[in-house]
Amino acid sequence: EVQLLESGGGLVQPGGSLRLSCAASGFTFSNYAMSWVRQAPGKGLEWVSTISGSGVSTFYADSVKGRFTISRDNSENTLFLQMNSLTAEDTAVYYCAKDRGSSSWYPSDYWGQGTLVTVSS
Amino acid sequence: EIVLTQSPGTLSLSPGERVTLSCRASQSVSSNYLAWYQQTPGQAPRLLIYGASSRATGIPDRFSGGGSGRDFTLSISRLEPEDFAVYYCQQYGTSPKTFGQGTRVEIK
Numbered sequence: 001e002v003q004l005l006e007s008g009g010g011l012v013q014p015g016g017s018l019r020l021s022c023a024a025s026g027f028t029f030s031n032y033a034m035s036w037v038r039q040a041p042g043k044g045l046e047w048v049s050t051i052s053g054s055g056v057s058t059f060y061a062d063s064v065k066g067r068f069t070i071s072r073d074n075s076e077n078t079l080f081l082q083m084n085s086l087t088a089e090d091t092a093v094y095y096c097a098k099d100r101g102s103s104s105w106y107p108s109d110y111w112g113q114g115t116l117v118t119v120s121s
Numbered sequence: 122e123i124v125l126t127q128s129p130g131t132l133s134l135s136p137g138e139r140v141t142l143s144c145r146a147s148q149s150v151s152s153n154y155l156a157w158y159q160q161t162p163g164q165a166p167r168l169l170i171y172g173a174s175s176r177a178t179g180i181p182d183r184f185s186g187g188g189s190g191r192d193f194t195l196s197i198s199r200l201e202p203e204d205f206a207v208y209y210c211q212q213y214g215t216s217p218k219t220f221g222q223g224t225r226v227e228i229k
Contacts, residue, residue, distance in 0.1 A: 035218075037166075044207075044209065044220060044221075044222050044223045045158070045160075045166060045209050045211075045220045045223075046220065047211070047217060047218040047219060047220060050216075050218065059216040059217070059218075060217075061217045062122070062217065095165055095166070100171065104216070105154060105213055105214055106171075106213060107154075107156035107168055107171045107211060107213050108166075108168060109168045109171075109177060109178070111165035111166055111167075112165065113165055114165060
């Protein structure tokens, strides 16, 4: 059974940093690209970033480019999202998602339950 | 960036009815890499359709996807109580992998 468990969310001040983690199990982690998708309170889904199975290729939404960094540790089956220079507009539930293939051009077929990031003073 | 526009914003329907949701892209979607997701309150999204028309694992056959190029649809043949939810389309063929704004299907 595929399981994705996010952690690391919480309250952070504007301009601060946070690192999200996603522990994956139930599949061969290195064979699949992984994504982060966020959802602001009461709003729709926003794709944030995708990393290929090997970790070589990464892609970002314009809204986070230069501030967020996606990475993965295939030996530990863990996905990360390093978030810097946070603003109130980054307040959202952040979902970790497994993509259907190893490259970056697949939809997300399994999702975690999300971790809430609140940026506020 | 490919902008996806979903219509209508909200639909009020009764169980047993048929519904068709629309997703229009601002430019052609590469290789018809278009997915549909369902989200119920407090839950993570669930993948329903990928490649415009292929059902994901475990998705009932009352869900069907169609379309190509810029225009795509999601149809539900007979609404079940658990189908009342918000539906999102996403294109994943071009970065950024954008979502539509969602269509809410509510009980009439």
